[in-house]
Amino acid sequence: MPTKKTAARRPKAKAKAKVPPKPKTKAKAKPEPKPGAEFVPRIVVFACNWCSYAGADNAGVNRIQYSPHFRVIRTMCSGRVHPSFVLRAFEKGADGVLVSGCHIGDCHYIFGNERAIENFEKTKALVKTLGLEEGRVRLEWISAAEGPRFGQVIDEFIDEVRKLGRSPLAVDGRSPARAKDPGERPGGKRTGT
Amino acid sequence: MDRLSGIAQGIKTSKAYYCLECGKCTASCPVARYNGGFSPRRIVADAIEGSAERLLTDTLLWVCLACGMCRRRCPMDVDFSGFVRSLRTAALRDGYSGLAAHGGALHSLMRMMTSAGMKQDRMWWVTEDLDVGSQGEVLYFVGCLPYFEGLFKPDLGFEPTATARATVRLLNAAGIQPVVDPNERCCGHDLLWSGDEQNFQALAERNVKAIRETGASVVVTACAECASTLRDVYPRYVGALGFEVQHLTELLSDRSGKLSFKKTDRKVTFQDPCRLVRHMGVIEAPRQALGLVPGLELVEMAHSGANATCCGTSAWMNCDQTSKLIQTERIQEAAATGAGTLVTACPKCQIHFRCALSDGKTGAGVEVEDLSVLLASCL
Numbered sequence A: 001m002p003t004k005k006t007a008a009r010r011p012k013a014k015a016k017a018k019v020p021p022k023p024k025t026k027a028k029a030k031p032e033p034k035p036g037a038e039f040v041p042r043i044v045v046f047a048c049n050w051c052s053y054a055g056a057d058n059a060g061v062n063r064i065q066y067s068p069h070f071r072v073i074r075t076m077c078s079g080r081v082h083p084s085f086v087l088r089a090f091e092k093g094a095d096g097v098l099v100s101g102c103h104i105g106d107c108h109y110i111f112g113n114e115r116a117i118e119n120f121e122k123t124k125a126l127v128k129t130l131g132l133e134e135g136r137v138r139l140e141w142i143s144a145a146e147g148p149r150f151g152q153v154i155d156e157f158i159d160e161v162r163k164l165g166r167s168p169l170a171v172d173g174r175s176p177a178r179a180k181d182p183g184e185r186p187g188g189k190r191t192g193t
Numbered sequence B: 001m002d003r004l005s006g007i008a009q010g011i012k013t014s015k016a017y018y019c020l021e022c023g024k025c026t027a028s029c030p031v032a033r034y035n036g037g038f039s040p041r042r043i044v045a046d047a048i049e050g051s052a053e054r055l056l057t058d059t060l061l062w063v064c065l066a067c068g069m070c071r072r073r074c075p076m077d078v079d080f081s082g083f084v085r086s087l088r089t090a091a092l093r094d095g096y097s098g099l100a101a102h103g104g105a106l107h108s109l110m111r112m113m114t115s116a117g118m119k120q121d122r123m124w125w126v127t128e129d130l131d132v133g134s135q136g137e138v139l140y141f142v143g144c145l146p147y148f149e150g151l152f153k154p155d156l157g158f159e160p161t162a163t164a165r166a167t168v169r170l171l172n173a174a175g176i177q178p179v180v181d182p183n184e185r186c187c188g189h190d191l192l193w194s195g196d197e198q199n200f201q202a203l204a205e206r207n208v209k210a211i212r213e214t215g216a217s218v219v220v221t222a223c224a225e226c227a228s229t230l231r232d233v234y235p236r237y238v239g240a241l242g243f244e245v246q247h248l249t250e251l252l253s254d255r256s257g258k259l260s261f262k263k264t265d266r267k268v269t270f271q272d273p274c275r276l277v278r279h280m281g282v283i284e285a286p287r288q289a290l291g292l293v294p295g296l297e298l299v300e301m302a303h304s305g306a307n308a309t310c311c312g313t314s315a316w317m318n319c320d321q322t323s324k325l326i327q328t329e330r331i332q333e334a335a336a337t338g339a340g341t342l343v344t345a346c347p348k349c350q351i352h353f354r355c356a357l358s359d360g361k362t363g364a365g366v367e368v369e370d371l372s373v374l375l376a377s378c379l
Helices: A004-009 A052-061 A082-092 A114-131 A149-164 B005-012 B024-028 B028-032 B040-049 B052-056 B070-074 B080-093 B102-112 B147-154 B161-173 B189-193 B197-214 B224-238 B248-254 B273-280 B284-291 B321-336 B348-359 B371-377
Strands: A041-047 A070-077 A096-101 A137-141 B140-143 B218-221 B242-247 B267-271 B341-344 B367-370
Touching: A041 A082, A041 A149, A041 B189, A052 A070, A052 A096, A052 A149, A070 B080, A070 B321, A082 A096, A082 A114, A082 B102, A096 A149, A114 A137, A114 B147, B005 B040, B005 B052, B005 B080, B024 B028, B024 B040, B024 B070, B028 B070, B040 B052, B040 B080, B040 B161, B052 B080, B070 B080, B080 B189, B102 B147, B102 B189, B102 B197, B140 B161, B140 B197, B140 B242, B147 B161, B161 B248, B161 B367, B161 B371, B189 B218, B189 B224, B189 B284, B197 B224, B218 B248, B224 B273, B224 B348, B242 B248, B248 B284, B248 B371, B267 B284, B267 B321, B284 B371, B321 B348, B321 B367, B341 B348, B341 B371, B348 B367, B367 B371
Parallel strands: A041 A070, A041 A096, A096 A137, B140 B218, B218 B242, B267 B341, B341 B367
Antiparallel strands: none
């Protein structure tokens, strides 16, 4: 029970302004080069629905900061990524393509990621013959829990592609072949499917 | 060119207006044999009667193999394949297309090869023993063999570039150091026949410029499609070539005096490529080339020479059940000759037959080998 005696021993409440609690320190992404200083790579990422896409989502949920210069295309399985998908990306002016799936043994469809490896071998051979540097294509296994690793892989890959420069098949980010690709016109329809 | 005038132009160029509606085209067509819905006669009739616009959206426009059998039988020499090609070009301009096999990978590669800035890495198949140069009288046009190897070697279990090495070996044996150009682009045959004239034009211009820069006066190729396209189609798009184009079998046949082969006891049969036998009219040269090997027995299939059946797939378009049925019948015809090997003179024929054989359900088996590889093995 507070009394006059105990009140003397009680530390006086200091007048404090209402300050909100300090936020946790956020990880900062590596500083981006100034606009116009270097070219900005265009990366296409094929991410499998069950592991890699979820891993990318995990990175977002955990507010991992990493380079934003990529577009994700979700496939149900990394094994769906045929060499034609990667070639199409380069045809449309991509500077680098990352294919990402579940770790071996963990594929949602059991062996789909083994198909991904088979497809990727063909992809590498075609990309090499086209004259594109091998660093422009990469196959990675990223699980749903590996959000930070997704960010890390993207940062590393974008760094590597940045060093390689603009894809020789892209002109100002647009492949000349793309402009003439007849199937891509607005309202383009396909028959026979 | 608007779509109606494109169709009208196609009718004029192919002389489709001469059609008698006799139906011999449909009766000879390998596709119509298995696909009851496909009738060249009806397509021509529809176009002339005026429902050509509906044709442009029709899937059946894309199943024609352009094998030329219809034209061969037509009493009025209507160029139905050419007519289909002009319809496809008009259709594509409107955004309608057939379904390209392998995800359109081959077509992507071809379109990418129109790019000015590319530096391909396509000489890795050249081994130490081969003698090639960068300037000379004879240029070996390799075609897409290096890309076929990347895409098909793992699944079909063979090396398309073996044809390239064998061709150079044969040319060297005939005393020729061929030019092989590291900047060569696809001939564009598949783009042309799938209606993409714009990109075909770009490829034609790049290739002809590059060939002229090497100073070659003769271009030789082991691919019937490249030979037919370079010789007969390029002049329509880039003007007079300034060089001669020969299929390998024509060159070997011409320079047979320089070549000598070891005796063999092999028995083979021969697949006349559509582009060689009907588009170019070259029937005897492959037989003369095979005849240079002492002891090599050539047994002709039931349909051979100008009557040879197509290998079932063209320009990688709409490769389907019908293609497989055509290939199966042809493979059975080859096996029925008793020959152990089906010899091809076009990498497409080889790929399509090997693919058809790969599931083991064709009811018969033969080995498939390119003519250049066979001959080089007998040097």
